[in-house]
Amino acid sequence: xxxxxxxxxxxxxxxxxxxxxxxxxxxxxxxxxxxxxxxxxxxxxxxxxxxxxxxxxxxxxxxxxxxxxxxxxxxxxxxxxxxxxxxxxxxxxxxxxxxxxxxxxxxxxxx
Amino acid sequence: xxxxxxxxxxxxxxxxxxxxxxxxxxxxxxxxxxxxxxxxxxxxxxxxxxxxxxxxxxxxxxxxxxxxxxxxxxxxxxxxxxxxxxxxxxxxxxxxxxxxxxxxxxxxxxxxx
Numbered sequence: 001x002x003x004x005x006x007x008x009x010x011x012x013x014x015x016x017x018x019x020x021x022x023x024x025x026x027x028x029x030x031x032x033x034x035x036x037x038x039x040x041x042x043x044x045x046x047x048x049x050x051x052x053x054x055x056x057x058x059x060x061x062x063x064x065x066x067x068x069x070x071x072x073x074x075x076x077x078x079x080x081x082x083x084x085x086x087x088x089x090x091x092x093x094x095x096x097x098x099x100x101x102x103x104x105x106x107x108x109x110x111x
Numbered sequence: 112x113x114x115x116x117x118x119x120x121x122x123x124x125x126x127x128x129x130x131x132x133x134x135x136x137x138x139x140x141x142x143x144x145x146x147x148x149x150x151x152x153x154x155x156x157x158x159x160x161x162x163x164x165x166x167x168x169x170x171x172x173x174x175x176x177x178x179x180x181x182x183x184x185x186x187x188x189x190x191x192x193x194x195x196x197x198x199x200x201x202x203x204x205x206x207x208x209x210x211x212x213x214x215x216x217x218x219x220x221x222x223x224x
Binding site for chain 2: 034036041042043044045046049087100101102103104
C-alpha cells in the first residue's frame with residue numbers, strides 16, 4: 001500500500017497561510033498526489049492534485065520536491081470555513097485498490 | 112447533474128440482519144469505490160470496481176459483498192450485520208484518468224445494535 005504520514009492536527013488563525021506536509025516515502029513512479037478536504041458529516045471533496053513541482057488552483061497550491069517523497073498543501077489566507085480534515089492520498093487510478101487515505105490532518109482555524 | 116447519490120441516508124439494523132446500500136452516479140465514470148469511516152478515523156476502502164461487471168477487494172472487505180451490474184450503480188451488501196460494522200459508508204466514483212480524483216457521495220450512517 002502507498003502509505004502516507006501527516007500531522008494529526010494543526011491550529012491557525014484567520015488570514016494566515018497554512019502549510020500541511022504529507023510524507024510518502026514509498027511513492028511509485030506512476031503515483032499522483034491528491035489532497036482532499038472533509039467537513040463533518042460530509043464526503044471528502046477534491047482540492048488539488050499533482051505529479052511533480054508546483055500546482056496552483058483557485059483554492060490551494062501543492063508543492064512537490066524533486067524526490068517526490070513528500071508534498072505540501074498550502075492554503076493562502078485561511079478563514080473559519082477552512083476548518084476541516086485534510087487528507088493526502090498517493091496512487092493512480094488504474095491501481096485503485098492500492099492506496100489508503102490515512103487519518104488526515106485536522107485543521108482548526110481560530111478567529 | 113446529481114453527481115454521486117447514496118440510498119439510504121440513515122439505517123439502523125439488528126445484529127444478523129441484512130441490507131443493501133445503493134450508490135448511483137450520473138457522470139459516466141468507470142471506477143467506483145465503497146469506503147467506511149469510523150469516528151475520528153480516515154476512510155478505509157472496502158471494495159472497488161474498475162468497470163461494469165468487475166469488482167475487487169480493498170483494505171477491509173470481510174463481511175461485505177458488492178455488485179456492479181450497471182455502470183452507474185454500485186451496490187454494497189451486508190449479509191449478516193455485526194455491531195463492528197456500525198460506521199458511515201461513503202461511495203465514490205472517478206473517471207479512467209491516471210490521477211486519483213474521486214467524487215464522493217453524502218454518505219450512509221449505519222448503526223448495528
